[in-house]
Amino acid sequence: QVQLQESGPGLVKPSETLSLTCTVSGASVSSSSYYWGWIRQPPGKGLEWIGYIYYNGSTYYNPSLKSRVTISLDTSKNQFSLRLSSVTAADTAVYYCARAPVPLYSSSWSWGQGTLVTVSS
Amino acid sequence: DIQMTQSPSSLSASVGDRVTITCRASQGISHYLAWFQQKPGKAPKALIYAASSLQSGVPSKFSGSGSGTDFTLTISSLQPEDFATYHCQQYNTYPITFGQGTRLEMK
Numbered sequence: 480q481v482q483l484q485e486s487g488p489g490l491v492k493p494s495e496t497l498s499l500t501c502t503v504s505g506a507s508v509s510s511s512s513y514y515w516g517w518i519r520q521p522p523g524k525g526l527e528w529i530g531y532i533y534y535n536g537s538t539y540y541n542p543s544l545k546s547r548v549t550i551s552l553d554t555s556k557n558q559f560s561l562r563l564s565s566v567t568a569a570d571t572a573v574y575y576c577a578r579a580p581v582p583l584y585s586s587s588w589s590w591g592q593g594t595l596v597t598v599s600s
Numbered sequence: 601d602i603q604m605t606q607s608p609s610s611l612s613a614s615v616g617d618r619v620t621i622t623c624r625a626s627q628g629i630s631h632y633l634a635w636f637q638q639k640p641g642k643a644p645k646a647l648i649y650a651a652s653s654l655q656s657g658v659p660s661k662f663s664g665s666g667s668g669t670d671f672t673l674t675i676s677s678l679q680p681e682d683f684a685t686y687h688c689q690q691y692n693t694y695p696i697t698f699g700q701g702t703r704l705e706m707k
Binding site for chain 2: 526
């Protein structure tokens with residue numbers, strides 16, 4: 480059974496870059512059967528898809544964040560990462576990493592427990 | 601972007617009740633829809649994928665239906681552990697989008 484665990488700073492200053500890592504166990508980020516991605520949820524609000532990456536490095540980003548987002552894979556550590564630049568208070572949210580099946584309709588998503596990132600000086 | 605609108609936004613029900621939550625897409629998404637359950641402080645948990653397929657391990661009291669623009673999640677015989685927030689998600693078209701959530705509360 481796959482497990483995903485987010486890690487990274489819980490506090491980021493405005494205008495700086497938010498960096499999070501997701502460590503995967505029970506599955507390989509090199510698998511062609513899944514996308515590896517990020518979703519966020521501002522306090523008291525709904526879910527927003529940030530983007531995901533495929534094993535071959537192909538990335539798919541939400542256009543609303545595309546200019547600031549980078550998702551990357553580290554196959555040697557079985558991890559993937561999120562970088563979000565030029566953050567503001569509006570980027571304060573719980574960030575979840577997730578695994579999505581390929582094709583998307585073939586099964587369900589698996590989620591990490593989430594990590595709260597606060598943007599504040 | 602495809603807008604996903606859930607109704608109602610909140611719902612009060614009693615243990616043993618049967619409830620239905622609706623999700624409407626702003627344009628057709630075939631059957632590319634999922635439902636998630638989220639409890640306070642926890643990650644979303646997958647219930648349904650491809651509009652009506654039950655995720656392994658999820659009780660059969662959860663069922664999904666619909667295609668095109670209109671979808672429903674039905675929960676039969678509510679139990680205390682079912683009171684949570686439910687989200688729909690479309691993955692027919694990028695960007696993937698979610699509904700605003702439906703909070704199911706105990707009456």
